[in-house]
Amino acid sequence: MGDEDGRLVVDGLNVYYDRVHVLQDVGFEVGAEPVAMVGRNGMGKTTLAKALLGLVPAASGSVRFGGQELLGASPYKIVKAGIGYVPQGRRIWPSLSTHEHLVMVGAKAGSRWTVDTVYDVFPRLAERRDVSGANLSGGEQQMLAIARALLTNPRLLVMDEPSEGLAPAIVEHLASTLRSLVDEGQSVFLVEQNLRFATELGDHILVMVNGRIATDLRSEELLADEEKQNLYLGVA
């Protein structure tokens, strides 16, 4: 995991919604080092995550993963190729229990991830195994969305705003759990508005402005530069 084999290489990616040019010549790479993309609302981050998973069509460009071209492939094939997806808004089934969500995905043969090993990473989910999705807290739903993606045994985990709507203490807990996975070799591409979460998990930061990657820097550089934070994110 996280080796050159599982490298994501995005090049010249263009996406339109009707005539609106939402992603403009987007290019970046994700290897072993975790990468986070930040940007204000509506800049195109979710569209990018969806385009990587084949959920929105691209007009042109290339998305290669482990040397294989995935642009134009179905989401099913992309997940099978080793890209796991945690969508914005979590997408939990209200009437299914925690355990039902997990057994429905099941484990892949030979994978380190089984229902039991995801419960080891998220013990809170084991405690809440019989609780329905509708009755889980936001943080528990987020853990479940991540656990469900892990069961697909991803070489690369793409997460769209996992911190959204969660209390700071929960965000902190999520960041440290995800950081442990990264330290064990899990590759991660994170889309985030929460600068603290993004810089805690991502070593490398891409800033998206109006559908383009405006800059690309180390997380400590962005944290040390309030002017850039204000310019790109309006947070300082």
Ligand SMILES: Nc1ncnc2c1ncn2[C@@H]1O[C@H](COP(=O)(O)OP(=O)(O)OP(=O)(O)O)[C@@H](O)[C@H]1O
């Ligand atoms: N299905 C769609 N049809 C048309 N326009 C869309 C569609 N989805 C998003 N957009 C527009 O495309 C632009 C980029 O949206 P996107 O959701 O990718 O941004 P974002 O950076 O993820 O923002 P947020 O953090 O609010 O999710 C926005 O102007 C948005 O209004």
